[in-house]
Amino acid sequence: MNNLQINIVGVGGQGTISIGRLLLQTGLIQEYNIRGNETHGMSQRGGSVNFQVRVGQFKGVLIPNSGADIILATEPMEAVRWINSLKPDGIVISDKHAVIPAIVNVTKQKYPKLEKLIDYVRMKTNNIILIPAMKIARSYNNDKAANLVLLGALLQVTPLFDPNILRSLIKEKWPRMAESNTICFDAGIRYVQTNYPDYVKNRSKLIQDNPV
Amino acid sequence: MLIGIEAQQKGTLLLGNEAVAQGLLDEGATYFAGYPGTPSTEIIEYVFKTNKSESIVVHWSSNEAVAFEEAAAAAISGEYAVFTAKHVGLNVAADPFMTLAYMGVRGAMVICVADDPSMHSSQNEQDTRWYGRLAHLPVLEPTDPENAYEWARRALQLSYKIKLPVILRLTTRVSHGLSSIKFAPPISKPKQDYTKDPSRFVSLPSNARKNKLRLNKAFSEVEEEIENPIYYKKSLSTPQHSLGIISAGTAASYCEELQADLPFDLFISYVTHPLPKNALTKFMQQHSEILVVEELDPVIEGDLKQLAYERKIETNIVGKQYIPLNYELGLENIENAIRDLLGLEKPEVIEIPLNNSDIIVRPPTFCAGCPHRATYYDLNKALKHQDVIFSNDIGCYSLGALPPFNDADSLLCMGASIGMAVGYSEIFPDKTIVATIGDSTFWHSGVTALSNAIWHNSNILVVVMDNSTTAMTGTQENPSTNNTLNILETAKGMGALAWQVNSFENKELVQIIREKVKLPGVKVLVAKQPCVIYENHLNKEREIPPKGVIKVDMDKCTLCELCVSDLNCSALSLQNGEIIVDGAQCNGCEFCATICPRDAFSLEVRTNE
Numbered sequence: 099m100n101n102l103q104i105n106i107v108g109v110g111g112q113g114t115i116s117i118g119r120l121l122l123q124t125g126l127i128q129e130y131n132i133r134g135n136e137t138h139g140m141s142q143r144g145g146s147v148n149f150q151v152r153v154g155q156f157k158g159v160l161i162p163n164s165g166a167d168i169i170l171a172t173e174p175m176e177a178v179r180w181i182n183s184l185k186p187d188g189i190v191i192s193d194k195h196a197v198i199p200a201i202v203n204v205t206k207q208k209y210p211k212l213e214k215l216i217d218y219v220r221m222k223t224n225n226i227i228l229i230p231a232m233k234i235a236r237s238y239n240n241d242k243a244a245n246l247v248l249l250g251a252l253l254q255v256t257p258l259f260d261p262n263i264l265r266s267l268i269k270e271k272w273p274r275m276a277e278s279n280t281i282c283f284d285a286g287i288r289y290v291q292t293n294y295p296d297y298v299k300n301r302s303k304l305i306q307d308n309p310v
Numbered sequence: 311m312l313i314g315i316e317a318q319q320k321g322t323l324l325l326g327n328e329a330v331a332q333g334l335l336d337e338g339a340t341y342f343a344g345y346p347g348t349p350s351t352e353i354i355e356y357v358f359k360t361n362k363s364e365s366i367v368v369h370w371s372s373n374e375a376v377a378f379e380e381a382a383a384a385a386i387s388g389e390y391a392v393f394t395a396k397h398v399g400l401n402v403a404a405d406p407f408m409t410l411a412y413m414g415v416r417g418a419m420v421i422c423v424a425d426d427p428s429m430h431s432s433q434n435e436q437d438t439r440w441y442g443r444l445a446h447l448p449v450l451e452p453t454d455p456e457n458a459y460e461w462a463r464r465a466l467q468l469s470y471k472i473k474l475p476v477i478l479r480l481t482t483r484v485s486h487g488l489s490s491i492k493f494a495p496p497i498s499k500p501k502q503d504y505t506k507d508p509s510r511f512v513s514l515p516s517n518a519r520k521n522k523l524r525l526n527k528a529f530s531e532v533e534e535e536i537e538n539p540i541y542y543k544k545s546l547s548t549p550q551h552s553l554g555i556i557s558a559g560t561a562a563s564y565c566e567e568l569q570a571d572l573p574f575d576l577f578i579s580y581v582t583h584p585l586p587k588n589a590l591t592k593f594m595q596q597h598s599e600i601l602v603v604e605e606l607d608p609v610i611e612g613d614l615k616q617l618a619y620e621r622k623i624e625t626n627i628v629g630k631q632y633i634p635l636n637y638e639l640g641l642e643n644i645e646n647a648i649r650d651l652l653g654l655e656k657p658e659v660i661e662i663p664l665n666n667s668d669i670i671v672r673p674p675t676f677c678a679g680c681p682h683r684a685t686y687y688d689l690n691k692a693l694k695h696q697d698v699i700f701s702n703d704i705g706c707y708s709l710g711a712l713p714p715f716n717d718a719d720s721l722l723c724m725g726a727s728i729g730m731a732v733g734y735s736e737i738f739p740d741k742t743i744v745a746t747i748g749d750s751t752f753w754h755s756g757v758t759a760l761s762n763a764i765w766h767n768s769n770i771l772v773v774v775m776d777n778s779t780t781a782m783t784g785t786q787e788n789p790s791t792n793n794t795l796n797i798l799e800t801a802k803g804m805g806a807l808a809w810q811v812n813s814f815e816n817k818e819l820v821q822i823i824r825e826k827v828k829l830p831g832v833k834v835l836v837a838k839q840p841c842v843i844y845e846n847h848l849n850k851e852r853e854i855p856p857k858g859v860i861k862v863d864m865d866k867c868t869l870c871e872l873c874v875s876d877l878n879c880s881a882l883s884l885q886n887g888e889i890i891v892d893g894a895q896c897n898g899c900e901f902c903a904t905i906c907p908r909d910a911f912s913l914e915v916r917t918n919e
Binding site for chain 1: 320321323325430453454455483486487488489490560563564566567570640641642645659660661662664667668669670671672673674675677713714871874875878879880882883884885893894895
């Protein structure tokens with residue numbers, strides 16, 4: 099199969115759908131065959147959200163179980179919730195920042211430690227890239243751009259999407275935040291280059307295995 | 311044929327619903343009416359957003375029945391009409407739907423219905439294809455967002471040709487799937503003058519009897535028409551495989567994908583009522599084994615078994631024996647079914663077990679600043695010591711059914727809160743009966759139920775949570791928007807005792823509920839405050855800055871947890887013995903400040919935006 103499948107997961111309001119649409123739009127400009135699928139309705143309200151991107155010779159819009167090459171998570175517990183959608187030894191890219199469900203204030207449940215969440219992910223893969231995306235976005239006074247930090251990170255793991263096209267789409271989509279958003283996007287790229295250089299080195303491997 | 315003319319190279323990124331809307335516009339549709347409902351809403355939203363032509367009418371209507379009636383009037387007057395609804399919305403419109411089939415149309419009419427297999431955002435997963443059989447109307451089904459554009463256009467063409475309304479059945483993954491959509495050149499609707507024809511359009515029994523025969527005749531024309539190979543797609547290998555799969559809708563897109571790896575021939579029918587019997591007969595005769603792959607009910611399977619019996623086709627037809635009956639299908643369960651049938655090994659999938667105590671469920675919640683949260687908090691406070699039956703309804707406020715509020719004994723369908731409250735009040739005269747309903751649902755069908763309650767002088771309290779928009783589906787307009795219609799005055803005019811309070815006025819709301827709940831007869835309390843999402847959106851447009859963010863004074867706070875447990879605001883949490891405010895979520899509604907016994911909250915005007 100010639101393909102790349104990315105499952106973007108997170109919490110309603112974090113901008114998971116926005117980055118999914120940006121990827122599809124980039125794919126379209128690069129003339130790939132694209133399919134996507136977004137969650138609507140009740141899950142917008144602080145619920146669990148996912149957006150699926152399929153690039154290649156696909157017909158259906160849904161990624162099958164154990165079909166995703168990459169999980170891109172804007173929240174670590176959501177990465178675990180969707181872990182069964184990942185191929186064995188696929189790549190998980192996740193923000194370290196936890197969004198604690200309001201319901202725990204009623205049920206008195208404890209949000210687990212990050213290490214515990216990572217243990218679950220390890221049952222499926224050791225390819226785990228953790229990004230302090232919210233922290234980075236905050237350092238630029240732009241909380242809402244944590245999703246763009248992660249998008250930048252994703253681009254270092256797969257060479258499929260042209261960062262320049264994405265930069266111009268980001269500027270077009272949020273003209274008033276153009277500068278700050280692009281800075282966050284680039285910070286994501288740099289973070290992976292500095293902290294996970296092996297993935298950057300091997301990123302074309304993902305493409306050799308799966309030529310589009 | 312208009313489709314297939316070379317369009318722009320790259321296409322446009324659209325949702326399946328948007329592709330449907332663009333297709334209908336390009337085919338000359340002139341009248342759009344519908345009621346919002348996931349997953350159908352974006353069809354009409356797209357027309358609102360993109361249409362610049364003044365000759366095209368676009369309406370959100372009060373409910374699906376009146377939307378259908380609007381469209382029906384347009385269609386019998388020679389217009390190209392479009393009706394949109396979610397699957398259960400067609401139940402509401404079923405009355406005009408069934409009889410319009412008898413009359414037929416003079417222009418064209420496409421009935422766009424979006425089903426929700428797996429019930430992502432619905433109360434049931436009924437299969438709309440049965441409605442085609444019930445009404446003797448054709449059902450067309452795209453298989454993915456990419457061909458939704460083409461099939462929307464063909465649906466209008468077919469309707470114009472055969473003079474019957476045509477159902478365009480969509481499902482969540484077609485409606486909310488995204489793909490590159492290539493447009494074909496637009497055309498205009500042919501002009502038609504209106505002439506009166508009461509013998510056809512006045513459904514008195516004598517006319518209806520004639521119309522039934524007209525319907526039969528038109529339907530047999532459809533049966534002939536859809537044998538044209540444009541309505542189906544066959545992919546046969548040479549030599550042919552022994553297994554033939556017959557599929558439609560989203561399921562067919564997965565079958566197409568699986569064909570690369572598994573040995574079977576495939577027949578996709580884009581019309582699922584009626585089926586192209588001759589083409590299918592041939593396909594079945596060519597294969598010793600037939601697997602029907604369809605989402606939800608065995609509709610095609612039943613038809614094919616009947617066809618095979620009538621035409622003595624010697625093949626083995628199986629379907630739901632292998633394909634799940636419930637919920638939406640995916641690549642994995644279709645692949646497993648095919649492998650089972652062919653006796654092939656199934657790929658091993660390692661399922662990581664997730665412990666619920668670690669991976670906490672994340673249900674949807676009221677937004678921070680949502681007035682419904684405040685209303686439920688007040689209701690629970692005011693009725694704490696009473697034996698209450700809560701009759702809930704469909705909208706954002708359905709979430710009042712979840713903890714910490716738990717304010718729902720039942721939730722059935724649009725408008726049922728008031729209808730059922732009447733029933734409860736008769737069965738439980740000693741209990742307090744409370745119906746909770748929103749503004750859009752009130753106008754949709756609550757108002758009829760209210761007339762029934764007042765007529766029977768039922769002892770019920772109706773709490774209308776009026777946020778002036780249809781919020782759950784993404785803030786569409788309804789009669790309450792911009793105060794066009796007024797629920798308080800309507801209820802008073804109908805003869806109910808009625809009050810209106812700002813949803814954030816905690817003391818007043820609690821007091822009214824306590825004082826009035828035991829009065830005899832129908833009491834209507836309108837808790838009014840705009841939806842925070844809608845208001846934020848409007849404020850942004852008008853460049854009004856956000857109110858600010860709430861701040862906690864931990865010296866005053868005694869950690870009583872009222873704000874995080876009882877109110878359960880999603881912007882507040884208790885972490886390491888401190889109340890933490892999530893500034894990104896807080897909308898500065900200050901309701902937490904009104905209920906805090908220690909006065910620990912104050913509003914901090916936002917500086918960084």
